[in-house]
Amino acid sequence: MSPELRLFVLAGEPSGDRIGADLVNRLREQVAVDVSGVGGDALAAVGIKSLFDMNELSVMGWADVLPRLPRLLWRARQVAKAIVRTRPDVVVLVDAQVFSSIVAKQVYKAAPDIPVLLCVAPAVWAWKPERAQHLKPHFREVMAVLPFEPAFMRSVDGPETHYVGHPAASALAFRSAVPERGPMLLLPGSRDGELRRHLPMMRAVVENLASHPRISGFVLPTPRRLEATVKGRVADWPAKVDVITGEERKAAAMASAVVAVAATGTVTLELALAGVPMVTTYVADKGQARLWVRFKVKYASLPNILLDRPLVPEILQLEPDADALVSAVRSHLDDGEGPAQFEGFKTIRKMMEDGTEEDPRVNPAERVLHHWRDAP
Known part of the structure; x- marks a missing residue:
């Protein structure tokens, strides 16, 4: 050796x-x-x-x-x-x-x-x-x-x-509480197909919820390679979206966010480890959908999988349905679902650490x- x-x-x-x-x-x-x-x-x-x-x-x-x-x-x-x-x-x-x-x-x-x-x-x-x-x-x-x-x-x-x-358990601090007001995080995924399918729905979320009293703005973390592409795609959105790169800036955004709208994937685990309430979504292709149906997949987002219960909303679709996503996010903000999710995230944090x-x-x-x- x-x-x-x-x-x-x-x-x-x-x-x-x-x-x-x-x-x-x-x-x-x-x-x-x-x-x-x-x-x-x-x-x-x-x-x-x-x-x-x-x-x-x-x-x-x-x-x-x-x-x-x-x-x-x-x-x-x-x-x-x-x-x-x-x-x-x-x-x-x-x-x-x-x-x-x-x-x-x-x-x-x-x-x-x-x-x-x-x-x-x-x-x-x-x-x-x-x-x-x-x-x-x-x-x-x-x-x-x-x-x-x-x-x-x-x-x-x-x-x-x-x-x-997961390294996110060390890299992300679990905050003490969910703020009453703050930015909304938009996390459409990092694959080209995910951006294509999810960004139009997130535009609708921005358009419909920009004036919500709990929302102070919109932040979209993305990999550096996609920064120019994503900035171009959100440039004409009805409200300003702050496109950021780098793990430090993403962690800071998580620390202040009131809610995240996230494509199901590893980022939902990162959000849970940071204590950020979320609404999750995914627009699947037909092959993925057939697998979900054939194997009777119970949950798609990692927080729900880890706790084996529907802690966070999952808006899973074959065709983009912006109205369904907007409705779920609005319900989350208006019905005060954040604290219940936050308590579940505490359990997840301990599981992941130990x-x-x-x-x-x-x-x-x-x-x-x-x-x-x-x-x-």
Whole structure:
């Protein structure tokens, strides 16, 4: 074992980019790390020179994936070949589930001795639990970011899984109360398809609620790569929208927000960890909708999934229905739903910080080092 850990990290979207960068920083508290792979701004800040633009992987739903499928498969081969050629000590693939699975299979076929770890477990608890068994040959371990996932993986004979928490639990402070008045956060997602489907509905929210007495303005956090695009799309909206970038500015906006309107995804967990009441929404393509119906998905947003109850409203649609979203947000503001959500978020915060009695939270760096130190 060399004195320096050679780590390959792949992330396919901003949330995974932040998780990957957090892992590298944690590892560097204990050992020297030479890092390579695919990432965005956060991983670039810790030393990655990305093989290609991470945003090529930021797609979701068959409507977005199919046109890009040949290029995605080519990129998967490129990543797998880079891993096999450079032989890193440990590989960590963060989320990007289908892409990561393709890469892991190709690496295992060519170099089964290279330990490949998956960070962020696939939602096998929502649909196709049998998928968990298919992960075992290709991933040495899954590092889960939801506290119930290790127990579920054991119950379906999935790969070894440890709960490592989410860096947002450390990065975001949980505020003491929900303000009576403040800005509304608009979080349409970071994928091109999500922006296309969600921004028109959020424009309607702005138009209808700009004069609401509890709303002091509108803030839209977005990745730096999308800043110019998003600013262009909201320039002619009926009220000013402050488009911001950077995690520090987003955290500050969360600290003062009265409510968020968010596309279901990792950001709903971040909002809960910061104590920001929300209304969630998602406009699915037909393939996603068929999965929801076929597997009788109970909840789509992470706060509801974690508590197994409808804590936050979910406006899930096949076609954008701005009126339904506007109505849900107005009801939230007028009926004072914030404090009830806030209490639920306290429970979520403790769960995410501690894990469960059976599966307490562990340091993800320790899991990576375990596979490095155990190498022959």
